[in-house]
Amino acid sequence: LQENTLFDLASGREHYLRVVERKTASIVAAALSSVAELAGAPQSTIDAAGTYGRSLGISFQIRDDLLxxxxxxxxxxxxxxxxxxxxxxxxxxxxxxxxxxPKRQTEFERLFQRRHKKASHLIRMRELADAAGVRGPITLESQLWAERAIRALA
Structure with a gap:
């Protein structure tokens, strides 16, 4: 699923979240719900652990991508x-x-799609990310997924 969209910015955030769901979130959810089940927890606790793990996994992956x-x-x-x-x-x-x-979109896309990037290309991509102002909103999105995880245990 992820390999099909390499170098493709048009895949969109919904596709990104599906990849994260199947990649990171499902692993964390399975691990936590399995531990709850092995501990003999009731089904409601097992389900809550899985929901917590799913949201935590998404939060983690978004944060990892930011880092x-x-x-x-x-x-x-x-x-x-x-x-x-x-x-x-x-x-x-x-x-x-x-x-x-649109002008900067074209520049970013051209840099993103290069198969062999130089350090200067990567730095320019970071500058464009800064210009787009993505750091704050994406940090907030990671935090919201973490809060959703915590609410699953309430």
Whole structure:
């Protein structure tokens, strides 16, 4: 599912969320609901653990995608811009593209679709993400998924 949309910014946020649901969220949900089941919890607790895990997994993946662009590589232990470099249409890339004016959209798309990106290309993509103002709204979206996770346990 994810490989089919590499270098494709038109896939959109709904597709992104479906990929995250099937990739990260389903793993976290299965792990947490399995632990609850193994502990002998009632079905309502097992279901709540799964719902918590799903929302937590989505929050985590959105945050991880943000850290790929805005994180500290020394703290993360990995270089920045891996998703940009690989043409992975994360929420950062999708929202950057959607929020830019047509001229900058064309520039971002051209850079995003390059198979071999130089450091200067990646830095320019980050500058365009900054110009689009995506960091705050995407951080908020991650926080909202985390809050949804917490409400599942209430």
């Amino acid at each position: 790929d662009v805005y994180g500290d590589p020394d703290l993360l232990g990995k270089p920045l811009y891996a998703d940009f470099r690989e043409g992975n249409p994360t929420l950062v890339a999708i929202e950057t593209y959607a929020r830019l004016d």
